[in-house]
Amino acid sequence: QEIVDDVLWNFEQHTIAIWSPVVRARKGTHAELFKQFVEQGYMSGRVNGHDADFEKPPTLDKNFRHDIDVRIDRFLLSKDRRHRTTEAVENALKLGGGALAVTSLRIPKKTLDAEGMTRPEHPEGTTISWSEDFACPEHGAFMPELSPRVFSFNSPLGACPECQGLGIQRQFNPDLIIDDTLTVANGCVLPWRQSMSPGWYKKLLKQVCEHYGISPNIPFGLLDEDAKDILLYGSGSTIIHFHFESDNGSVYKMNRPWEGIIA
Template sequence: MPKDKLIIKGAREHNLKNIDLELPRDKFIVFTGLSGSGKSSLAFDTIYAEGQRRYVESLSAYARQFLGQMRKPDVDYIEGLSPAISIDQKTTSKNPRSTVGTVTEIYDYLRLLYARIGIPHCPKCGKEIKKQSVDQMVDKIMELKERTKIQILAPVVRGRKGEHTKLLENIKKNGFVRIRIDGETYDLNEEIHLEKNNKHNIEVVIDRIIIKKGIESRLTDSIETALKLSEGLVIVNIIDGEEILFSENFACPDCGISIGELSPRMFSFNSPYGKCPECDGLGSLMEISPDYIIPDTSLSINEGAVVPWGTLKEDSWTNSVVTALAKYYG
């Protein structure tokens, strides 16, 4: 089979006139012409149909019985053909969230592809992000300067609204003494009241340790406790210093940057987990231009300097508000 080109001989499907054609592989190719000239007959009814038929024939007999027999297109032969994918032609949409990917429905397949075979990398250092074992976490912590004071924290709530009364009670029942809420440390014997409508971060203080030789076993136990409590995350808070976030899921061992396991929603611009926080997943930002609002700065407000307002009438509500503001501010 030729590796660099697709060879078509004797294509006669529909209105094709026994054509012979050679097409380069791994290239972007466009068929153009008048309506009825055979573009779709060649691309969809010949090349795609034969590629799909050959792929189905390569499947097991059990799988083929559910797909049925596929008709061979009217062509002498095609060489260099790989399994083919066809994308439907659909009407366009003016929705800003409608893209080439969503209209053709290839977007969903791409999200699945990236989620399954994607390899995440640290945005800071560029290294591959992998799951971290408890031993790796311990080794990283032990690299801290001797006599460094740290806290091992288990993040049980991250950016979630609520009073979390039952959670705090359960943490206390499990024998934990201290907790950190929104950066402030509390004793669980205190009365803790959280604002119901505010988002909170709650971390259980698992242990307080001074870095020195021989603490590896204690450190391991504390990390394992934190991981179980927080479903795979642990925060190492260096007293009067930075914090390091570890994950037994996916995290950079050098920078401490941790992410969740790859999922299709991470690659969706319609999901809060995947969309850009700046443009909200639209790919563009709408901003107000002062030059369009006040194109002629030599005019007064009453003369129509503010274009959206136009020329203010004396008895208009807008004019009364502007006049009152002018009197108030001088």
């Protein structure tokens, strides 16, 4: 109801559109999403800032990031339409994961009496966003609910998520892990040579090389940057088929992404 009150305060007597920001900077064609919108009764909206008919949606490149807003309702806002406003706000928040936006499509002809208070005079085209959370609906920045622990040096609640409040970041130094003069076949990963299962790790790495066509017989320092990046930091979501045969003849197989030397 606080959001409804705020919408009324800002846009009473404006003709408004209430939007639900369903997709923000996500890759994909989103074809199935458009079908779902139509099935739920939402026929129009905006795609990447442009008006769109969801029954005949634009063809989106799956490799690019897109923004999709659903138009929940459009009407002349007034106090006697509070029920309609509440329903539209609730639907927008539900569809948009707790966020919504309201745009003024047409401004009132005269300024309303705000009972001694200065009511904002928004020009036509003004858009204001709201969120149920302590979050920016445009960029996704999030803040936990305010409490004393947020400001405590001894609590992780308000700490920087990158350094966890330490003020420093600990990272692996590849130069201390890899001997650039050695090949994968000769055990270029120094810590693995001292592990209890050096053979296991060497087989893993060789099969990653085989999958990507990387030579295991070239010194690590002479490999191209893409090859080094895959070996060090993993294959992402790409599945690699690993298979191993023990000395007693038993075979073990697994299909999974390569996590990387620095996992």
